[in-house]
Structure formats: C-alpha cells, structure tokens
Amino acid sequence: MSKRRFLFLQGPATPFFARLADRLRADGHQVFKVVFNGGDFAYWSPRSCWLYRDGLPSLRAFLDDRYRRFEISDQILFGDRRAVHRVAVEHSEACGVRTHVFEEGYFRPSWVTLQREGVNGHSLLPRDPDWFRCAARALPESADSVPIRSPFWVRAAHDVGYHLAGIFNPLVFHRYRTHASVTAPVEYAAYAKRFSRLRVVRNREYRRVGALVASSVPYFVLPLQLNSDAQIRDHSRFEHMGDVIVHVLESFARCAPGDARIVVKNHPLDLGLMDYRRIVVDCERRFELAGRTLYLEDGDMGELARHARGVVTVNSTVGIVALELGRPTATLSDPIYNLPGLTWQGGLDAFWTNGQSPDAQLYSCFRRVVMRATQVNGGFYCNQGIALAVQNSCRSLTAERSPLEELL
Numbered sequence: 001m002s003k004r005r006f007l008f009l010q011g012p013a014t015p016f017f018a019r020l021a022d023r024l025r026a027d028g029h030q031v032f033k034v035v036f037n038g039g040d041f042a043y044w045s046p047r048s049c050w051l052y053r054d055g056l057p058s059l060r061a062f063l064d065d066r067y068r069r070f071e072i073s074d075q076i077l078f079g080d081r082r083a084v085h086r087v088a089v090e091h092s093e094a095c096g097v098r099t100h101v102f103e104e105g106y107f108r109p110s111w112v113t114l115q116r117e118g119v120n121g122h123s124l125l126p127r128d129p130d131w132f133r134c135a136a137r138a139l140p141e142s143a144d145s146v147p148i149r150s151p152f153w154v155r156a157a158h159d160v161g162y163h164l165a166g167i168f169n170p171l172v173f174h175r176y177r178t179h180a181s182v183t184a185p186v187e188y189a190a191y192a193k194r195f196s197r198l199r200v201v202r203n204r205e206y207r208r209v210g211a212l213v214a215s216s217v218p219y220f221v222l223p224l225q226l227n228s229d230a231q232i233r234d235h236s237r238f239e240h241m242g243d244v245i246v247h248v249l250e251s252f253a254r255c256a257p258g259d260a261r262i263v264v265k266n267h268p269l270d271l272g273l274m275d276y277r278r279i280v281v282d283c284e285r286r287f288e289l290a291g292r293t294l295y296l297e298d299g300d301m302g303e304l305a306r307h308a309r310g311v312v313t314v315n316s317t318v319g320i321v322a323l324e325l326g327r328p329t330a331t332l333s334d335p336i337y338n339l340p341g342l343t344w345q346g347g348l349d350a351f352w353t354n355g356q357s358p359d360a361q362l363y364s365c366f367r368r369v370v371m372r373a374t375q376v377n378g379g380f381y382c383n384q385g386i387a388l389a390v391q392n393s394c395r396s397l398t399a400e401r402s403p404l405e406e407l408l
Contacts, residue, residue, distance in 0.1 A: 009077040013162035042165035081230040082179040110148040121235035136365035150382040194272035205298040223318040236333040253287035256352035328355030373404035
C-alpha cells in the first residue's frame, strides 16, 4: 500500500479527526492540518498545524501553496457545503488531490457517511435503479455492524467545548466566519427553552400519536428538517421549512382525499426559533383544512411512518425510514434515494391519491449498495463510536479506489 499525504480541514466538533489522524500517522502516512478557529485548535492540540487567519478570498491561494509544497495527495473534511470547504472541494481535483467527505450517516444511528468528492446532493451514486440491482448481486444481504448508542449530552458537551474555545477567535482568527446560521449563545438559549418545553409535552405528544394510529383515520406525514441543514440551504429550492409547510399543505388541501389528515412533526433538534405551529394554524385557515391537520413537537416518528398513507419529505433521512417500512414516499428535492421504483415520481398533487409503495426488492438492493459504497460503522461523538469509525474508515481512505468506484 502506497503511503499518502493527508490534509485535514474542518471536522465535527469532537476528537474524531484528531484520533483518525493519529491512526493514519501510526500506519505510516503523513498528516497535515489547517486550523480555522479556536474550536479547531482545541480539538487538534497539541498536534502541529497551520493556522489560517486570512479571509475566504485568500484561501484558494493558501491551499494551492500547501498542496504543491507538501505534495498533498488527499484531503479530509466534514460537510462539503461549508464555505471553507467549497473552495477546497471545487479546486482540489485540478491539483490532483483526492477529497474524502465525512457526514452524518444516511442510515442511523450506528453509521457515518464517507464518500469521495461529495455527499448528499453531490454524491456520485448513480440514479439508475437497474445499476443498483446489478451492483447488489455480488453483495451480502446485510452489513455486519456494532450498534452505537451515543447520549445527546455527549454531543452537547463536545459542542459547548468547541464553542468555548472560540472565545479566542477575535484575537487569533478575527477574519473567521462560522458556517452556522445562528451564534452559539442563541443556539444554546433556544435549546434550553425548547427542551424544557418538550419535557412538559412529550408524554402528551406520544399519546396523540397513539390515538391517531388507533383511530384508523388515513393520514400523511410531513417530517420537518432543520433550517440550518445544508440539505435545505443548498440542496432544495426552499428558503426554510415554513415555506415547505405552506407548499405541502396547499397541495394537500387541493388534491388529498377529503377524509385524510396530515401530520406535521417537528425535528427533534429544532431550535424553536420559527413558530411552526402558528404556520400550520394559518395554513389550516387559509386552505380550509379545519380538523384535518395535526402538529406535533414530539412523538414516535417510526410509529407515525409505519401506519401512514404516505410520507412527504424534502430530502430527510426519514425518507429512507419510510421506504424501509414500505410506505409511499414523495420527495421535494433530489436525495440519493429518489429513484423510480422507490419514491413517487408523479408530482405532489397526484401523490395524495396515487402514491405507490416502494419496490421492496429494489429497496433491498439500494440499501446493500449504499451501505457498501458510502457507510462506515461508527459515530462521531462517543468514544466507542469514534474508535469504530476510525478503525473502519482507514481502509477506504488509503485505498486507490473507493468502495463506490469498485462497484461502478
């Protein structure tokens, strides 16, 4: 195996990148790191690194210099839509540098995503159902994995530590601009308020789900996503989830069967900065949907999807859950699972009456291929998950051809 020269850019707000770098270095590869802010430095220290203190316009020249002078063969980053990463991804191929992108798993919670060149809307996965059927023939029915259970407080603690280190940004990294849509203090205050409220309403919301399922009333589900998610910002035509609610409820009012209801369920990590309940109530009045909508702050998403007449999503991984449960699914953008035979291809207005269940055999092929080509057993937050992700990532990172390239 040839030895590589890896450049690390920004990673998740955890020790994952530092431990992955230690493993690659122990295997004989050379490792370099660009640090953009105090949080990056805190999670990388005491390892050597390059501090980048200039603005975004100068980043391309900086990276070009490092690629050339240090003969970088590969770069590793988390999320391909951060501003500092867009520059690196868009220019690296011309410089002969391979890009490896980590992201949250397409299948959760025991998997993370690792793809070359891009993820989600920029994934190199084909959009041909027949290709998935063909590629799956030589693959096992299921991938062996170790289950990961990472408590939310572990992720929260890492995030707080990362942002506390950011107090030095005005002194050391004064030109740095975060990719996040809100500042950390606003985010933490919003979470504290919303999670306090969830403790009060959680049992009630679960009871409402149970009552809806028991009633046998036909219903559809619209699971909300985070406004800050790149899946919404960069891979959809919507400005925010409020626009999605209005779009979907207007179509539902116009075209859905008169006895059907629609459930709008909030994302479990939503900040609570947009009043979705009020938007649903306004739509109910505007579109004459009295008694036909149900807004939930919490509840069992799996149970909701399992009994739903159909699921409508922009590009959430909940769509994969719905497909696995055999429920008709419509997407409002182009996620990796938007394939003829899996998702509805006939437009939203027709979905309410004509939506069809996914082809179970095609879904099985799709899952086997995506698992093999893009997923790594492990996690970014707890020690067990990090150790597994480090161990299972190295083979793909150092191979001449990626798992997806082996299948193409």
